[in-house]
Amino acid sequence: VKRAKITSVGQYLPEDRMTNKDLEKLVDTNDEWIRTRTGIEERRILKDPEKATAFMGAEAAKEALKNRGISAEEIDLIILATVTPDYMFPATACLVQGMIGAKNAFAFDLSAACSGFLYALSTGTMYIESGRAKKVLVIGTDKMSSILDMTDRTTCILFGDGAGAVLLEESEDGTGIIDQKHYTEGDSECSLYQPAGGSRNPATEETVKNKMHYLQQDGRAVFKKATMGMADVSLEIMERNNLEPEDVAWLVPHQANLRIIDATARRMGLSNEKVMININKYGNTTAATIPLCLYDWKDKLNHGDNIILAAFGGGFTWGAIYLTW
Ligand code: ACO
16 A cells, blocks of 8 residues: 655745734733743744735745755645635635646645644645555645734734645655544634634625634633644554654644643653744744644654654644654
8 A cells, every 4th residue: 555755845934023022012912921821932924915825835835846856747736725825716726836837736725724734734645545646745834914913912923924845755665644633623613713704704894894804713712622632632643553652753733832832742741852843933824833843853853753743723623643754
């Protein structure tokens, strides 16, 4: 049976940094509060009004292709996870396909909020395993600054813009994506959502006036659910693959809040040195956090390392993937 493997990673991060000090000028907050409550020190913001989610995803994809030394025409499929698509339609994946010139690929978006990259990676894996595709680009890209209310201190401090991309191919040596488990709990949409802009509340003067086009959340509810969700699904994956905590080389958690990450690692019995953390530099980039971690750590990973990816997000959606590097 075929196994899918991540054979390359790429990223795009906007140059402009927004520090906690910068946010102090916008809302009643302070660097100390943000650092201790979230672990975030700064985040990137895509300021160029001409550019958005597709641009960042395309740049990340181009780097992944370059690092593997292949052309865009070799790609069969592009799966793009985002909650901040350039348009409601067409899909942002189609824009990326055009931007990078992947003329032999079909392309679609996948919507699973902060779990989007994991859901997309699982989907891409199935195309490789079935032999229906040979080269799949999986992209997580979000311009969260486009849906943030910069007067709401409870949300605007948490997020940043960025993109990560991985190339999936058939494994040649048996290492690669081994197991995956995902969950959905679809009766809690109002805990974390963007109320307007879709068909339920189409954008009108009224919805804009009421700021319904901005992300809204019940932070405490999300916090509790995220900690339990990410840890428990990871433990489930570890148990059914006979992995003890000492067998795991790396945990790659979605980067929403350092306290969520710490609590997840603790519940899994993992020490902090085994956890990839870059939330301090980028904040929560939603679909991009996991590939951005893989990118930052790619030179430290050893062939065969046992890696657990875990995420939790709006929907609610959550899940974990077990792979060997
Ligand atoms: N600066 C200063 N004070 C603030 C700020 C801020 N930016 N934001 C909130 N406060 C205040 C609150 O008003 C509150 O004041 P009060 O006690 O006078 O009412 C106090 O700080 C404590 O607020 P809490 O909401 O209890 O703070 P908490 O420690 O729960 O942290 C946070 C809030 C950071 C939002 C946290 O709940 C969290 O991270 N939740 C997860 C949300 C999340 O990550 N969502 C992202 C998408 S989902 C995902 O990626 C997993």
